[in-house]
Amino acid sequence: MKRNRTALAVVRKTGRGVLVMLLVTLAIVVLMASAPGSVAEVILGQNATKANVAALNKELGVDKPVFEQYTQWLSHALRGDLGTSPLTHQSVTTAIAERLPVTLELTVLAVLMALVLAVVFAVACASWPGSPLDRALTAVSSVFLSVPAFIAGPVLIYFLSVRLGWFPVMGWTPIGAGFGENLRAAIMPSLSIALVEIAAFHRLLRTDLIGTLGEDFIGAARARGMSRAYVMFRHAFRPSSLSLVTMVGLSIGRLVGATAVAETLFSLPGLGQLLITSIGSRDVVMVQGMVAFTGIVCVAVNTLADIGYGVVDPRVRRVAAA
Amino acid sequence: MTEQSSSEQKDPRAVKPEPLLHVTHLRAYLSSRHGVVKAVDDVSFEVGHGEAMGLVGESGSGKSVMSRAIMGLMPRRSDRTGSVLFKGRELIGLPRKEMSEIWGPQISMVFQDPGRSLNPVVPVERQLTEGMRRHLGLGRSEARGRALQLLREVGVSDPERRLRNYPHEMSGGMCQRVMIAAALACEPDLLIADEPTTALDVTIQRQILDLLRRVQRERNMSMILISHNLPLVAGRTDRTAVMYAGRLAETGSTRQVFESPRHRYTAALLAATPTITHERHSPFRLIPGTLPNPVKPPAGCRFAARCDHFHGPCHELGPDMTPVAAGHHVACADPVPAPAAVGARGGEHDGR
Numbered sequence: 001m002k003r004n005r006t007a008l009a010v011v012r013k014t015g016r017g018v019l020v021m022l023l024v025t026l027a028i029v030v031l032m033a034s035a036p037g038s039v040a041e042v043i044l045g046q047n048a049t050k051a052n053v054a055a056l057n058k059e060l061g062v063d064k065p066v067f068e069q070y071t072q073w074l075s076h077a078l079r080g081d082l083g084t085s086p087l088t089h090q091s092v093t094t095a096i097a098e099r100l101p102v103t104l105e106l107t108v109l110a111v112l113m114a115l116v117l118a119v120v121f122a123v124a125c126a127s128w129p130g131s132p133l134d135r136a137l138t139a140v141s142s143v144f145l146s147v148p149a150f151i152a153g154p155v156l157i158y159f160l161s162v163r164l165g166w167f168p169v170m171g172w173t174p175i176g177a178g179f180g181e182n183l184r185a186a187i188m189p190s191l192s193i194a195l196v197e198i199a200a201f202h203r204l205l206r207t208d209l210i211g212t213l214g215e216d217f218i219g220a221a222r223a224r225g226m227s228r229a230y231v232m233f234r235h236a237f238r239p240s241s242l243s244l245v246t247m248v249g250l251s252i253g254r255l256v257g258a259t260a261v262a263e264t265l266f267s268l269p270g271l272g273q274l275l276i277t278s279i280g281s282r283d284v285v286m287v288q289g290m291v292a293f294t295g296i297v298c299v300a301v302n303t304l305a306d307i308g309y310g311v312v313d314p315r316v317r318r319v320a321a322a
Numbered sequence: 323m324t325e326q327s328s329s330e331q332k333d334p335r336a337v338k339p340e341p342l343l344h345v346t347h348l349r350a351y352l353s354s355r356h357g358v359v360k361a362v363d364d365v366s367f368e369v370g371h372g373e374a375m376g377l378v379g380e381s382g383s384g385k386s387v388m389s390r391a392i393m394g395l396m397p398r399r400s401d402r403t404g405s406v407l408f409k410g411r412e413l414i415g416l417p418r419k420e421m422s423e424i425w426g427p428q429i430s431m432v433f434q435d436p437g438r439s440l441n442p443v444v445p446v447e448r449q450l451t452e453g454m455r456r457h458l459g460l461g462r463s464e465a466r467g468r469a470l471q472l473l474r475e476v477g478v479s480d481p482e483r484r485l486r487n488y489p490h491e492m493s494g495g496m497c498q499r500v501m502i503a504a505a506l507a508c509e510p511d512l513l514i515a516d517e518p519t520t521a522l523d524v525t526i527q528r529q530i531l532d533l534l535r536r537v538q539r540e541r542n543m544s545m546i547l548i549s550h551n552l553p554l555v556a557g558r559t560d561r562t563a564v565m566y567a568g569r570l571a572e573t574g575s576t577r578q579v580f581e582s583p584r585h586r587y588t589a590a591l592l593a594a595t596p597t598i599t600h601e602r603h604s605p606f607r608l609i610p611g612t613l614p615n616p617v618k619p620p621a622g623c624r625f626a627a628r629c630d631h632f633h634g635p636c637h638e639l640g641p642d643m644t645p646v647a648a649g650h651h652v653a654c655a656d657p658v659p660a661p662a663a664v665g666a667r668g669g670e671h672d673g674r
């Protein structure tokens with residue numbers, strides 16, 4: 001009974017996610033069609049005649065009405081065929097599969113770093129709210145929150161790579177070529193996109209922890225003589241991490257977007273970089289395929305977050321559908 | 323029987339036994355938006371070994387703050403002075419680490435709202451066993467065995483299932499039984515129950531109070547039973563202390579306090595309390611007027627503004643109580659005249 005209701009909530013949310021994806025991919029076609037320039041011009045180069053461009057556009061099918069282009073793409077996509085780039089002649093799925101590991105690693109690393117640092121910060125702050133430590137960490141957090149990755153990245157590069165030489169300035173080493181080197185290449189770009197998330201997680205968790213620590217059941221656990229650390233981690237942490245779970249789900253979507261910046265900045269062969277080049281060359285097929293793929297990932301992650309919510313809080317299993 | 327005065331002792335050579343809890347000049351001030359709240363303002367009393375003391379007084383009189391001041395579980399911005407001697411050891415100023423050794427195996431507490439004093443995301447088993455594992459060094463299965471035993475002791479049916487429950491899967495009364503079991507788990511010498519039934523149905527209230535009294539007696543434990551509801555406390559305590567606006571008005575055997583109240587406040591309270599036959603949820607709001615401002619309490623007797631017998635000397639009254647009978651102490655400039663003698667001992671008043 002309870003389980004059914006959770007399932008219902010998940011189905012409803014997933015349905016909403018699919019709808020959003022349809023709208024987004026449609027919007028991409030419309031936007032790309034109305035933007036100046038076309039993939040044919042890119043392929044044929046500067047000296048192409050108008051007639052040549054029109055012919056190639058016709059061949060590629062981009063001269064058809066926008067809606068027709070879209071339904072055609074969709075019917076293929078639903079069968080798992082995201083098409084082939086007219087520019088590189090590479091299949092979109094292959095291109096994604098090739099570049100996914102980089103983006104995935106950056107995202108996972110960024111989430112992990114953000115979580116670990118945010119938890120340390122938040123627990124310290126909530127243990128002594130209003131203390132100088134709390135105020136200092138909260139101030140640091142505010143700075144993180146207001147610094148976008150395209151500024152944080154160069155600053156990190158300057159200090160940690162150029163001045164200290166701890167990490168490579170740019171470039172990528174795949175995991176296959178040595179785990180340590182791979183990690184060294186991944187840490188800085190991940191950190192530059194994680195800063196905002198650290199701040200966001202920290203603020204949320206700090207507030208929730210302070211709220212929870214004021215609850216009667218915390219007083220009751222103290223009155224049983226449980227230690228500070230035990231009360232914090234075994235009683236206060238879980239009920240305080242509910243909104244954090246949702247936040248992490250949302251932040252993964254944000255991070256996937258942010259990896260585009262980091263990959264460009266650090267010249268890493270990931271999805272984001274491909275997306276940006278594809279947009280530049282009006283490669284609608286590639287852009288469309290990548291947006292669809294990213295969308296699926298985001299919907300899946302948010303569904304997982306909903307399920308995680310129920311795992312963290314037994315009461316939610318009952319009220320999830322409400 | 324364990325008041326400060328020893329004037330009534332029959333055998334002058336008898337050494338007065340050390341009380342389990344000896345509170346003197348306890349003050350607990352809290353900071354609030356309106357200023358410093360003098361929630362507990364110079365209170366002295368004792369609780370003997372194996373004794374159940376009722377602490378009564380209308381809402382806002384400082385009972386909860388006092389119980390937390392004894393426990394040492396005060397809010398952040400607060401100030402606690404005076405002395406709390408527990409088994410001869412001073413608790414005020416004791417570091418948190420040492421206090422946490424006392425919380426559980428020495429003093430434990432049952433709170434007002436069982437629905438909120440159990441962690442909603444932690445199964446009953448852990449909340450019940452964590453204290454035993456920490457203080458008694460029990461392993462998982464040992465602690466579980468004892469938890470089952472405790473649940474049976476507090477009248478929980480199907481204890482195995484209960485251990486797996488989350489608080490939201492149980493009724494309020496059941497949650498409070500679990501809380502009581504958790505409070506008893508490490509065999510404390512003193513149990514403080516702060517309005518343990520106020521959040522419960524009337525029928526459940528009695529069961530829970532009777533349960534507390536039963537385990538208190540069976541275990542020969544001391545207990546402070548706090549309530550704003552006089553009749554509920556009457557039948558289940560040996561002694562009673564009446565609190566008003568941060569001070570104690572009267573202490574004595576429960577029988578003395580209920581049968582021959584000497585403080586004007588106690589008397590008014592009892593007169594205003596519905597009798598046994600139509601006992602309700604009613605806190606005694608029936609004395610005209612309200613508690614004085616706890617930030618700026620009046621000098622002298624704090625009940626003066628509401629008292630029919632107020633006269634000059636009431637303004638000079640200090641916080642100390644004077645004996646009016648064996649074990650019966652009152653802080654009133656014009657106490658109710660003494661009726662025919664009422665026993666100092668002999669515990670409960672059949673106020674049910």
Ligand SMILES: Nc1ncnc2c1ncn2[C@@H]1O[C@H](COP(=O)(O)OP(=O)(O)O)[C@@H](O)[C@H]1O
Nearest residue numbers: 352354359361381382383384385386387397616
């Ligand atoms: N955390 C707090 N901060 C400030 N004032 C408080 C706090 N808790 C209680 N008080 C005040 O202390 C006084 C005594 O409250 P309390 O001990 O809860 O009374 P009782 O338990 O007898 O109903 C009241 O005036 C109340 O408003």
Ligand code: SF4
Nearest residue numbers: 586623629636654655
């Ligand atoms: S001291 Fe005076 S005002 Fe206070 S209760 Fe006694 S008679 Fe009334």
Ligand SMILES: [Mg+2]
Nearest residue numbers: 385386387517
């Ligand atoms: Mg209270």
